[in-house]
Amino acid sequence: MSNHSESEKSLRRLILDSARKVVVEEGYAALTMRRLAKMIGYSATSIYLHFESKDALLHALIEEGMDLLHARLTEAVARAESDADAVRMVCREYVDFGLDNPEYYEVMFMLHPQRMERFPAGKYRRARRNLDVIGQAIRSASGSDGDADGPSLVKASAVWAQLHGAISLVIAQRVDASLDRDEFFNRIIDGTLSGLKLNAEAEAQR
Amino acid sequence: MSNHSESEKSLRRLILDSARKVVVEEGYAALTMRRLAKMIGYSATSIYLHFESKDALLHALIEEGMDLLHARLTEAVARAESDADAVRMVCREYVDFGLDNPEYYEVMFMLHPQRMERFPAGKYRRARRNLDVIGQAIRSASGSDGDADGPSLVKASAVWAQLHGAISLVIAQRVDASLDRDEFFNRIIDGTLSGLKLNAEAEAQR
DNA sequence: GCACTTAGTTAACGCTGTTAAGTATAAGAA
DNA sequence: TTCTTATACTTAACAGCGTTAACTAAGTGC
Missing domain, CATH: 1.10.10.60 (Homeodomain-like)
Structure with a gap:
């Protein structure tokens, strides 16, 4: 034995x-x-x-990270006091997760494992769950009209992508050292939220 | 010989x-x-x-890519018919560069070479030039008030980061396969621009 | 003719992920 | 109890990696 x-x-x-x-x-x-x-x-x-391989081990690690992120995102939504607030909270939490766990984040979202084409479907589902948390928060905050303003997959992916861009550049130390990071991330989150045009009074345009 | x-x-x-x-x-x-x-x-x-090393070779490649990108961005600015248009054009061009040259883009912005901490200063300068093209376009479009609404380094970095997030996720094939990419990138660019809040009345877009 | 530089080579070091083959040990069947 | 099979693990090796040390051949200047 x-x-x-x-x-x-x-x-x-x-x-x-x-x-x-x-x-x-x-x-x-x-x-x-x-x-x-x-x-x-x-x-x-x-x-x-x-x-099966080093990549498979890495995939397992990614799955664990996805679960950890999922827990944090859902908790953030639960803590929110309004639907509109939930979107901001979930964005903030996503950013904080990345900054709190840069190495984890790198493995989860920045690495390009060799065999990723043939990635086990389960992992995609786990990653998808996190996107769905964002998507659901957006949908709740958008009011009853649901998917009227374009499919929420695009919206959620866009939010995710914008946050990811900022996090990954900071983690990879690609942004200017003199950059004020708080200001940077605040701007990213504000910009991302304003791109969603959630609240009615901000919908003057469109 | x-x-x-x-x-x-x-x-x-x-x-x-x-x-x-x-x-x-x-x-x-x-x-x-x-x-x-x-x-x-x-x-x-x-x-x-x-x-000196494989990384040094890679760095040289990155510099070439940065020059190529710089040429495309400045051309895009030159083609623009107004200052406000230039910002959109430069965003569009950046995205197109990434999608046109995914492998190049990966080496330039997504790779994490070992010795990057001690990166030759010249490369930073070359990368900075591209950020400056974005920053200058924003400054021109913001009118005469210049840096009134926050330092432009943060603004330019935020724009860059948001575009980068979308490009890098698409290149790494991390976004949902069913996602409409045109819609996705249009949303990213629109969201990025609206986050800049350039001039309110000119934002009768889309 | 001799020293020096230039442009290239071969052989090797210590890594890497991975595989094939082998070895004890435990469990189940006769 | 003995035979067989499965389990859990090992050692040795393969092919490849970036990189270095040591060497060779050829041209240049004095």
Whole structure:
């Protein structure tokens, strides 16, 4: 049997937890199978008993991150005091998630794993759930007309994309060092919200 | 002397052109020193006579891309018929550049090269030039008040970030396949522009 | 003719992800 | 109890990676 003396929980979990630790603390580049093996006290090939490839391991990590993000987004919606407020809250929370967990965020949204074309469908569903939280918040805030003003998938994707752009550039240290980040993100969120034209009085145009 | 029979132009140029070809046609992952060497008919180590490292080669590629982008952005501004139009044109052009050259765009803005912290200052300057084109367009369109409504660096960065988010997600194939991309990008650009609140009466758009 | 520079080479180091084959150990069947 | 099979894991190796050290051949200046 296993009885590698230390394994109360499954090796799969041990691998995942160690991998997450490496990624979170030292970034994706530091994650190698041999190093991971040394950490968990098994040979590198043992990892392949639980994950088809390094990418598969990464995908599992992404799924965990998606769940974590989902929890934070839904909590943010729950905390909101109005439908309109919920959209702002969910945007703010998304940004904060990215800034709080840059390495996680990088793996989840910025990495370009080799085999991503043949990505397990389940992961897409998990990522989709997060987009749906945004979409639902927008729909609630838009009032009863529902999808009158264009399909909400486009709206939600646009909101997501705009927030993602700001987060990913900051994480990759591509923005000017002298940039005031609070002002930057406030502007991004305000701009994103104003692009939605939610409240009626702001609908002077269109 | 060199006289590797084929070299009219310098080996440095040959390396750069071949590297760009690989990246553009098959993506960054396909670019390896040994493969590049085989392409140009020299040994892999010869590349190190002209570039300090693979990252340095990549940086040179990024600079070329930045110049190309700069040319397109300034041309777009020149084509515009009004200051307000110029902002929209430059946004459109930026998006088109990304969609026209996804592999190039990936190397330029989505990759996270190892040694990027110690990036040659010249590259930053080249990247900054492109941000300045956006910033200048915004400033011109904002009228004479100049920087009254917040520093233009934040404004330009925000515009850039929002466009970048949309482009990078599409390139990484992270957006829903059923998404109408034209509608998506139109919404991104409109949202970005409305976030600038340039002049209220001219915003009778869309 | 000798030193020096230039442009290129080969061989190797220490990594990487991954696979094939082998080894104990436990469980189930005869 | 013995035979068989499955489980959990290992070692050794493959092919490839970026990079370096050491070398060679050819041209240049004195």
